[in-house]
Every structure is written in C-alpha cells, then in structure tokens.
Amino acid sequence: MTLTLYCLALLLLAVSYAKDRENTKKSVIKAWNAFAGILPQILVILLVIGLTLALISPEKIDLLFGRQSGWFGVLAAALLGAITLIPGFVAFPLAAALYRHGGGVVQIAVFVCTLMAVGVLTLPLEIEHFGVRASLLRNGLAFLFSFGVAFAMGGILQ
Amino acid sequence: MNSVVRRYRLFLLLALAQVVLSLWQPKMGAKAMSVSWQNFLEMVTIIPPIFLLLGLFDVWVPKKTIIRLLGERSGTTGAMLSLSLGAFSAGPLYAAFPVAATLLAKGCSPFNILIFIGAWSSIKIPMLLFEASAMGWRFMASRLILNIPGILIIAFIVSRAAAPYPATDRPADYHRC
Numbered sequence: 001m002t003l004t005l006y007c008l009a010l011l012l013l014a015v016s017y018a019k020d021r022e023n024t025k026k027s028v029i030k031a032w033n034a035f036a037g038i039l040p041q042i043l044v045i046l047l048v049i050g051l052t053l054a055l056i057s058p059e060k061i062d063l064l065f066g067r068q069s070g071w072f073g074v075l076a077a078a079l080l081g082a083i084t085l086i087p088g089f090v091a092f093p094l095a096a097a098l099y100r101h102g103g104g105v106v107q108i109a110v111f112v113c114t115l116m117a118v119g120v121l122t123l124p125l126e127i128e129h130f131g132v133r134a135s136l137l138r139n140g141l142a143f144l145f146s147f148g149v150a151f152a153m154g155g156i157l158q
Numbered sequence: 159m160n161s162v163v164r165r166y167r168l169f170l171l172l173a174l175a176q177v178v179l180s181l182w183q184p185k186m187g188a189k190a191m192s193v194s195w196q197n198f199l200e201m202v203t204i205i206p207p208i209f210l211l212l213g214l215f216d217v218w219v220p221k222k223t224i225i226r227l228l229g230e231r232s233g234t235t236g237a238m239l240s241l242s243l244g245a246f247s248a249g250p251l252y253a254a255f256p257v258a259a260t261l262l263a264k265g266c267s268p269f270n271i272l273i274f275i276g277a278w279s280s281i282k283i284p285m286l287l288f289e290a291s292a293m294g295w296r297f298m299a300s301r302l303i304l305n306i307p308g309i310l311i312i313a314f315i316v317s318r319a320a321a322p323y324p325a326t327d328r329p330a331d332y333h334r335c
Contacts, residue, residue, distance in 0.1 A: 050194030
C-alpha cells in the first residue's frame with residue numbers, strides 16, 4: 001500500500017515536472033508547508049500514543065472487556081477507544097486476543113468503532129480545520145453511533 | 159527561534175515526560191519510547207507521498223472539476239465518490255484533515271467532506287483486510303455494513319447543523335465554543 005503510494009507520487013511528480021517545472025516546484029513547496037504545519041501536532045499525538053500504551057497494559061484492558069463486565073464494560077471500552085489512538089496493526093491483534101480470551105463481542109466492537117471514528121487526541125487538529133461545532137458534533141455523534149453498531153453486532157455475531 | 163519553541167512546546171513537554179518515565183520506571187519508559195518510535199516510523203514512511211500528492215492535486219486540479227465531481231450539486235455520485243476516496247486512502251486520521259481541508263478549499267461540499275472523513279476513519283480498505291484476518295470476515299463485514307449508513311447519517315446531520323468552512327471564508331467564532 002505504502003509502496004503503491006510512493007510509486008504514484010513519484011510518477012505524477014515526474015509527469016508534472018515534464019509538463020511544468022514552476023508548477024511542480026510550487027506543489028512541492030505547498031506539500032512541505034502543509035507537512036511542517038501539522039508536524040508539531042503529529043509529534044504530540046505520537047508521544048501520547050507511546051505514553052498511553054506504556055501506562056495501560058493489555059492485562060488491565062483485559063479486565064474491562066470480559067463478557068461479565070456488562071454495561072460498565074461497554075462504556076469503559078467505548079471511552080478507551082475514544083480517547084486513545086492505537087494504530088490498526090496494534091489494535092486488531094489486541095482485539096483478537098481479547099476475543100479469544102473471553103472478551104464480549106459488544107465490548108470489543110464498541111472499542112473498535114470508537115477507536116476509529118472518535119478521536120479525542122486528534123480533536124485539536126480537527127477543530128483547526130473544521131471548527132469547534134462541527135468537530136464536537138461529528139465526534140459526539142460517532143461516539144453514540146458506535147453503541148448502536150456494537151449492539152447490533154452483538155446480536156448478529158452471538 | 160522562539161516561535162519554533164512555542165509551536166513545539168507540548169511536544170517538548172511530552173518528550174520530557176517520557177524521559178522522566180524512563181528514569182523512574184525503566185520498563186514502562188522503554189515501552190513508551192518503542193511505541194512512539196514505531197509510530198514515528200509509520201508516520202515518516204506514509205506521510206511524504208500523501209503530502210506530495212496533495213501538493214500536486216492543489217496545483218494541477220482545477221477548482222471547477224472538484225465542484226462538478228464533489229460540490230453541492232454532485233448528488234449521489236458525489237457522495238459515492240467521497241466514500242470511495244476515503245475508503246481507498248491510506249494513513250492515520252491525522253493525515254486526513256489536511257487532505258479534507260484542501261478538498262474543501264477546492265469546492266467539495268461539506269456533506270461530501272464529512273463522508274470522506276467518516277470513510278477514512280472507519281472503512282479504509284487496507285484496514286478492513288487486516289481486520290478480517292484478525293477478527294474474522296463476519297466481524298469485519300457486519301461492522302462495515304452497519305458503518306456505511308452511520309457515516310452518511312452523521313455527515314448529513316453535521317453538514318446541516320455545523321458545516322465546516324474552507325480556510326478563506328470562516329466565521330469569526332469558528333475556533334470558539
């Protein structure tokens with residue numbers, strides 16, 4: 001996937017350069033400025049991910065996700081998913097392990113849903129581009145909707 | 159120089175926190191560092207091509223093309239195109255906002271931009287494949303099918319109640335509650 005992106009970017013950059021050198025220079029400068037603009041926020045996000053994953057161990061997460069954890073477990077899983085930002089290559093193996101160790105479908109599903117759709121950590125960045133109202137509303141609705149999806153999945157998969 | 163420090167002050171603070179954690183709890187500190195480093199590597203590999211493409215897009219694609227494909231009058235085709243654009247993307251959510259901001263400036267409608275963000279966050283194809291291999295096809299497919307109407311409903315409500323604006327014409331209270 002990443003390789004495809006690189007090939008595509010380099011190919012188009014070459015085509016662009018062949019057609020118009022000035023425009024190409026402008027586009028690279030724009031790319032750099034956009035990158036430099038969000039770099040501080042991205043670095044903060046990366047460090048917070050590191051700190052949270054170090055402080056919250058998988059064993060502690062395990063307690064939240066049991067089938068017996070009920071409503072409290074569902075709510076805790078949803079909040080955990082909303083405030084943390086765990087990349088997919090870490091989150092899915094973790095979720096799969098929780099599932100095998102007796103985690104509830106609803107708890108795991110709501111965690112996966114809020115993890116993806118709700119981003120408390122990326123909220124400052126979202127507000128910068130989309131404004132306060134749109135960002136809060138989008139994240140709030142996504143949080144609520146995750147419960148609907150999770151309970152429906154519980155019904156389908158159990 | 160001062161402004162650089164100001165822009166990175168939160169980063170420096172957190173970096174200090176990781177150093178303190180490493181001194182106080184070496185095992186936890188090492189974990190934090192290794193996770194941060196892993197994510198940093200993911201970021202530096204995937205971000206450059208996305209931003210290069212974004213720059214090229216900004217310079218080469220005319221505004222009227224985006225208005226035609228994704229603007230207010232683009233209808234169902236525009237919505238489907240936005241959903242696919244988000245789903246076929248790669249990279250973490252924080253990379254989606256600059257892309258969305260550029261599309262918005264080019265004339266993409268608020269409804270479509272919110273569909274794009276929703277799809278990017280929840281139904282990215284590479285992520286779905288990974289999800290299916292970890293959680294099983296039934297888990298992935300049921301989440302996907304339930305999520306698509308959710309993305310559309312949320313995009314509809316947010317675009318009606320609090321549409322995002324492009325950088326050029328934002329209301330004064332845009333960044334305040």
